[in-house]
Amino acid sequence: MPSKLILYIAQSLYAYIAAPNDDLSFLDVVRADTNKGSEDYGYADFISTIGTVLIGRKTYDWVLKQIGNYPNSEDKKTYVITSQEKPSEGNVIFTNERLKSLIHWLKYAEEEQTSKDIFCDGGAELANALLREDLIDEMIISVIPVLLGNGIKLFADDRPFRKLELISSKTYESSLVQLHYKCLISREE
Amino acid sequence: MPSKLILYIAQSLYAYIAAPNDDLSFLDVVRADTNKGSEDYGYADFISTIGTVLIGRKTYDWVLKQIGNYPNSEDKKTYVITSQEKPSEGNVIFTNERLKSLIHWLKYAEEEQTSKDIFCDGGAELANALLREDLIDEMIISVIPVLLGNGIKLFADDRPFRKLELISSKTYESSLVQLHYKCLISREE
Numbered sequence: 001m002p003s004k005l006i007l008y009i010a011q012s013l014y015a016y017i018a019a020p021n022d023d024l025s026f027l028d029v030v031r032a033d034t035n036k037g038s039e040d041y042g043y044a045d046f047i048s049t050i051g052t053v054l055i056g057r058k059t060y061d062w063v064l065k066q067i068g069n070y071p072n073s074e075d076k077k078t079y080v081i082t083s084q085e086k087p088s089e090g091n092v093i094f095t096n097e098r099l100k101s102l103i104h105w106l107k108y109a110e111e112e113q114t115s116k117d118i119f120c121d122g123g124a125e126l127a128n129a130l131l132r133e134d135l136i137d138e139m140i141i142s143v144i145p146v147l148l149g150n151g152i153k154l155f156a157d158d159r160p161f162r163k164l165e166l167i168s169s170k171t172y173e174s175s176l177v178q179l180h181y182k183c184l185i186s187r188e189e
Numbered sequence: 190m191p192s193k194l195i196l197y198i199a200q201s202l203y204a205y206i207a208a209p210n211d212d213l214s215f216l217d218v219v220r221a222d223t224n225k226g227s228e229d230y231g232y233a234d235f236i237s238t239i240g241t242v243l244i245g246r247k248t249y250d251w252v253l254k255q256i257g258n259y260p261n262s263e264d265k266k267t268y269v270i271t272s273q274e275k276p277s278e279g280n281v282i283f284t285n286e287r288l289k290s291l292i293h294w295l296k297y298a299e300e301e302q303t304s305k306d307i308f309c310d311g312g313a314e315l316a317n318a319l320l321r322e323d324l325i326d327e328m329i330i331s332v333i334p335v336l337l338g339n340g341i342k343l344f345a346d347d348r349p350f351r352k353l354e355l356i357s358s359k360t361y362e363s364s365l366v367q368l369h370y371k372c373l374i375s376r377e378e
Contacts, residue, residue: 177366
């Protein structure tokens, strides 16, 4: 069985994944209460099923700037999607290959042997490009219990209509709801 | 105890409440399978707790055009928020009163005796105006399992930041997830 490409992301109730200027401070409302130990919202379980990470170049640079390194690349091959190729750095491969070919190769050749999945870690631009080509198999969306007045939307306008099937919905004490959807392919091929 | 103002609305996963031209056909993906009888997603239970309905003028006109009458006004006082006052028609009161005064009067005078709640039936313009003035107490949002590429957003940009508290989350066989939030007042007053 080929592996799946899974988009795993947090958003505010109204679809903003960041406030203006990439401000992610709204995520603080669901950060673990220090008295209760840390709640990781299933992230450790999820990441243990992942063999390869896919991330857009801007988001990758943003993470590097914020915390100095990209933690997933410590033990996972990480493809940074960029318009300018440059040499690999350890597990990090910078690529401008067509998404369709790259994903097809990852799903059917690279990950089929390990039966691990592929994780899209954002950002919005990459998620959109993948969705447009029907390359996302599942989405795990953590709905943060806030309304943001402005911000960066996960998906751009003018996308084609897509049906989804709910795989599961989990609620947490912090009011976070995690929705896990399967993307149904609706277009004729 | 004063009654509550509750916004009860359906949206696609990415916050669109209608496709362009007020097209609501995306709601068809969760219409009941005729073999299984009809699933009303808790609407009958909800509406039995409601004493008064609040609706924007455009949305009211849209419903009249679609189905010939506004069903809730059969047995409930219905306030249509409009810039042009006109005479009442049965249970339907057209009003241009300030929202704050109207809601305050409804909550503390009119509905307190009946202990019934107030239902905001949309549209986006009215929901925004109510949210801006911190007049919405709870939101029941039915997340329809589709991505729409374009459309009408429930909330406009430049709203203030608001925290929410999850009251409950229900999932249905059709993949619809119904999120029930309490709106927390965050601004200093």
